[in-house]
Amino acid sequence: KGHVVETVTDSIFITLYNFFTWRMITNCTGRYTCKDHKQVSHLPPVEVLRNAGIDLVVIDRLKQYFVSFENERKDPIYFIPFADDGSTGLITYVKMNENDEGTARYVHTLNSKSGFRRKLDAINVVLSDDCLVDMSHTPII
Numbered sequence: 001k002g003h004v005v006e007t008v009t010d011s012i013f014i015t016l017y018n019f020f021t022w023r024m025i026t027n028c029t030g031r032y033t034c035k036d037h038k039q040v041s042h043l044p045p046v047e048v049l050r051n052a053g054i055d056l057v058v059i060d061r062l063k064q065y066f067v068s069f070e071n072e073r074k075d076p077i078y079f080i081p082f083a084d085d086g087s088t089g090l091i092t093y094v095k096m097n098e099n100d101e102g103t104a105r106y107v108h109t110l111n112s113k114s115g116f117r118r119k120l121d122a123i124n125v126v127l128s129d130d131c132l133v134d135m136s137h138t139p140i141i
Contacts, residue, residue: 006030006112012054012082016090016110019052030115034108041105045078045092046135048108065131078137079120079127086120086127087113 006029008014020040022032034040040048049059068076081089093107111119120127 006114008088008112010082010088012049012058013088013110013112015054016048016052020048022110025109028115028118030112031119032110032115034110040108044106044137045080045090045108048090048092048106049080059135062135063127064133064135064137065127066133066137067125067131074123077123077125079125079131081116081127086116089116091116091119 008017017032021035023035025031025033034048040051043051045064046059049062050056062080062082065079066076067079076094078092078094079089080092081087089111091109091111093109095105095107096103109115109119
């Protein structure tokens with residue numbers, strides 16, 4: 001009931017989906033969270049792509065956006081659309097480790113077209129050049 005079937009043809013999405021173990025986020029069709037926490041929670045988004053075997057030439061063509069929310073208690077977020085139209089992508093939440101000051105852990109979500117767009121709309125984020133960061137970007141929180 002309420003489940004929508006989507007067909008995803010994006011090669012990066014498929015590679016990540018097949019390399020790691022994902023679980024659909026409850027009541028969020030098209031959004032998946034990575035279940036391989038020990039394997040990926042210490043990896044920034046670009047390293048997740050590299051570990052899955054995404055070609056470096058492909059990674060270099062991608063854009064990475066970083067959004068932080070001043071005066072709000074929301075975690076900063078990385079967005080990596082896999083296509084120019086932003087139809088699929090990786091959304092990564094940055095969580096600071098309370099017991100190890102200065103280090104971050106990452107919660108990676110893989111998103112189909114509907115999931116990616118819906119999440120951007122839900123948090124009222126527009127991916128603009130102002131938010132673009134280098135793939136080696138490290139959050140300072």
